[in-house]
Amino acid sequence: MASVAIYSPKGGVGKSTCAVNLAYLSATTSKRRTLLWDIDAQGAAGFLLQAAQGRDTANKIFSKDADPADLAQPTPYPQLSVLAADASLRRLDVQLVEEDARKRVRKLVRGLERRFERIILDCPPGVTEISEQIFRAVDVVVIPAQPSALGLRGLEAAQAHVRAQRRSAPDILPVLSMADMRRKLHRETAAQHPDWGVIPYASAVERMSAERAPLNAFAPRHPAARAYADLWSEVERRLLAAESAPGRD
Ligand SMILES: Nc1ncnc2c1ncn2[C@@H]1O[C@H](COP(=O)(O)OP(=O)(O)OP(=O)(O)O)[C@@H](O)[C@H]1O
Numbered sequence: 001m002a003s004v005a006i007y008s009p010k011g012g013v014g015k016s017t018c019a020v021n022l023a024y025l026s027a028t029t030s031k032r033r034t035l036l037w038d039i040d041a042q043g044a045a046g047f048l049l050q051a052a053q054g055r056d057t058a059n060k061i062f063s064k065d066a067d068p069a070d071l072a073q074p075t076p077y078p079q080l081s082v083l084a085a086d087a088s089l090r091r092l093d094v095q096l097v098e099e100d101a102r103k104r105v106r107k108l109v110r111g112l113e114r115r116f117e118r119i120i121l122d123c124p125p126g127v128t129e130i131s132e133q134i135f136r137a138v139d140v141v142v143i144p145a146q147p148s149a150l151g152l153r154g155l156e157a158a159q160a161h162v163r164a165q166r167r168s169a170p171d172i173l174p175v176l177s178m179a180d181m182r183r184k185l186h187r188e189t190a191a192q193h194p195d196w197g198v199i200p201y202a203s204a205v206e207r208m209s210a211e212r213a214p215l216n217a218f219a220p221r222h223p224a225a226r227a228y229a230d231l232w233s234e235v236e237r238r239l240l241a242a243e244s245a246p247g248r249d
């Protein structure tokens, strides 16, 4: 009964890759009934988990009469289901504003939490109505950022955006993605923030789109897979803390 969003205002920073590996680790290592909710019209997370190609039906999830848990598909991995995305989510922001459905995502997450122990949301980039609704719904926000000046600027903007959404903002966990420890700037950034996650840059990670599988499924001993496992341990620790915190609604 806990949920985590993988979010960044910036595109191409490793959100979907991270979401798929964390969801896989939640289902396998932690043996949790897990749902990966792909909420980005690009549909990358569903693709990586071999979800059936959508026929522009993903936005049914947001219609009042559907039970979103019934729309989830199984994946090749036990305990891991996926709510796949497709192009029908392109206008979701406008749709939710037009319908004045400002709490829709939160209500959907609470409903899904009755069926799944862990929900991982793969968010679209941008600062939007959707991202604001997601921050009001989840317990932890993982923010991947590249260890460059612009990457860290994006991270700061993201943190401010999350914190602005509610009085008791969700827990934020920054992650340096695509870190290259041969580079001084990357090493220094990691050393300055020992509590942040670090995922190394690796071509094995890029292979996920050819394999259509989580890195941790096909190369679990790769250093990047170990880094995702460490990151999942930290996320799980924070989710457990959130679950036992008083007053969660
Ligand atoms: N640690 C890594 N090492 C090498 N390549 C990586 C790593 N993480 C992600 N990538 C690659 O970077 C590209 C972008 O990753 P991904 O699609 O996960 O980013 P995203 O933030 O979800 O993008 P978008 O904003 O478009 O949704 C992909 O080709 C992916 O394989």
Ligand SMILES: [Mg+2]
Pocket: 015, 016, 017, 040, 042, 044, 122, 123
């Ligand atoms: Mg993505």
